[in-house]
Amino acid sequence: MADLYLTRKYLQSQQWEASITAGRQSALAITPFLSHLNSRQLSTSSFVTSVAGDENDVEDIEMLLEAYFMQVDGTRNKILSVREYIDDTEDYVNIQLDNQRNELIQLQLTLTIASFAITLATLIAGTFGMNIHCPLYNMDGVFFPFVGTTLTFCLLLFFAMLSYARWKELLGT
Secondary structure, three states: OOOOHHHHHHHHHHHHHHHHHHHHHHHHHHOHHHHHHHHHHHHHHHHHHHHHHHHHHHHHHHHHHHHHHHHHHHHHHHHHHHHHHHHHHHHHHHHHHHHHHHHHHHHHHHHHHHHHHHHHHHHHHHHHHOOOOOHHHOOOOOHHHHHHHHHHHHHHHHHHHHHHHHHOOOOOO
16 A cells, blocks of 8 residues: 555656756756756656556556445445344334334223223212112112112123224224
């Protein structure tokens, strides 16, 4: 990597400037005409060496660019595989969250059915709890059979609604 194109180019440009400066000083000391001719020859000879050097430099640049392209392509492939892995993980997490959400909805439906059944028992108890004159208040032994019948009706209603929800596949087994 010590022979990189830009480093060589920088060194060549320094050598070229040094040779031009040295050539001009020696040529100016001899004659003005020779200095003009000498600088023209120096620039022509440096142009020829520059063209020959550029062909080698282009090949070196192409090799460097190809190596960098391979590194960039490998990095790109790694990034794409990591992105795919992240997408798969995100999909998996979303599936797990959907499953938990569905279980919570099923629990909420079960609790709603239970609260509806209990509400009917509460409605009947609230009706008898009012200060309304009713002939059932004066009868002995009616309270426990009436409460038992009401609770049995509420439990039957709960299980009927629960089995209907399972039949419609709103609840899992």
